[in-house]
Amino acid sequence: MKTVHMLGKEQIEVLDIPEPEPKDDLVVVKIMASGICGTEHTPYYGKSELEINRGHEAAGIVWRTDKAKLVKEGDRVSLYPTMYYFCHKCRPCLSGDWYHCEHPMAHQRFPGTHSQYELIHEDCCLPIPDDIPFDTAAIIDDCLGTPYRGIKKLGVNATDTVLITGVGPIGAAATIISKFFNARVIAVDINNLRLEHLSQYGVEHTINPLKDDVRKKVMEITKNKGVDVAIECSGMEEAQVECLDTVKPLGRVVFLGIKSESTAINVLRHFILKEITVIGSWASRPNEYPEIIEMIQLGLSARSLITHKFKIDDTSAAFKTFFSGKSVKVIINPWDQ
Known part of the structure; x- marks a missing residue:
């Protein structure tokens, strides 16, 4: 089968390796669509001593099983993007918060979803209905699920004015979900192409920080009231502080971006005096998949986030396009269809 090896320093190989074998509750999934994620920046640009396939956003068909109990061959599934499976007995698991499982167990996920087949634990195979295309299903968790969980x-x-800073894949998804709930949106990014992409969703205002002062512009738009909600998707310190500065008293903020290691904040000014609610959010939960699927069926324009598709043999071009800033979501097709 074909699989992608990332060698670092923008070098990518597509190799033929043996197909994985199912074993016990590990199943083989035929990958029909695999999305590139911003977290793949490090293995793509860095120097890796290992040949890695970091693909984790995907959908496909359960192809071969051994002793699986939760899925059967032929099932259409979206793959939960984790290297672990979960105990299903601790309090977080029982409440649906798999990511906070107290006893997570590593499994032999191999080789990564930028491949024609992947070996994965059956826990991570979540069913999708026939009317959801594979490319859309591939972006349910990371791209759609991450902002959905925070927004939820x-x-x-519909009464909220929402500031979204950074409108790459996660921010663009946050935009369409906020608009699905009829909120008014102010989108911020330094990339004009990405801001222009949002025009199809009816975004009320866009701001490019290279041209305008974000704080002044937001206050001008909101008549000095500030926004009800701020959704930070870039991970940049300046944007994080802008969210805290421009949210109104008693407002709500969620941090989704993961680039910045530290942010200078004023606890008195940002938190105590304004009495705002600030949370972080990380990925979605399996019990939220049906909610996202229903939103898509009701008209959430998820597929419009996919701006480019590439054959697996053209994966190098796919990564160049994704990190060029001239795309939103990029999908790799392992079967050249």
Whole structure:
């Protein structure tokens, strides 16, 4: 089968390796669509001593099983992007918070979803209905699920004005989900192409920080009230502070971006005096998949986030396109269809 090896320093190989074998509750999934994620920046640009395939956003068909109990051959599934499976007995698991399982167990996920087949634990195979295309199903968890979980926790609704900083794949997804809930959106990014892409969703305002002062512009738009909700998707310190500065008293903020290691904040000014709610959010939960699927069936324009598709033999070009800033979501097709 074909699989992608990332060698670092923008070098990628497509190799033929033996197909994996199912064993016990590990199943083989035929990958029909695999999305590139921003977290693959490090293995793509860095120097790796190992040949890695970091693909983890995918959908496909359960191809071969051994002793699986949760799925059967032929099932259409979206793959939960984790290297672990879960105990299903601890309090976080029982409440649906798999990511906070107290007893996670590593499994032999191999070789990564930028491949024609992947070996994966059956826990991570979540069913998708026939009317959801594989490319859309591939972006349910990371791209759609990450902002959805944060937006859900903050209770975004039609009375809210929402600031979204950074409109790459996660920020663009946050935009369409906020608009699905009829919120007014102010989108911020230094990339004009990505801001222009949002025009199809009815975004009320866009701001390029290279041209305008974000704080002044937001206050001008909101008549000095500030926004009800701020969704930070870039991970940049300046954007994180802008969210805290421009959210109104009693407002809500969620941090989704993961680039910055530290941020200078003023606890008195940002938190105590304004009495705001600030949360972090990491990925979605399996019990949220049906909610996202229903939103897609009701008209959430998820597929419009996919701006480019590449054959697996053209994976090098796919990564160049993704990190060029001239795309939103890029999909690799392992079967050249």
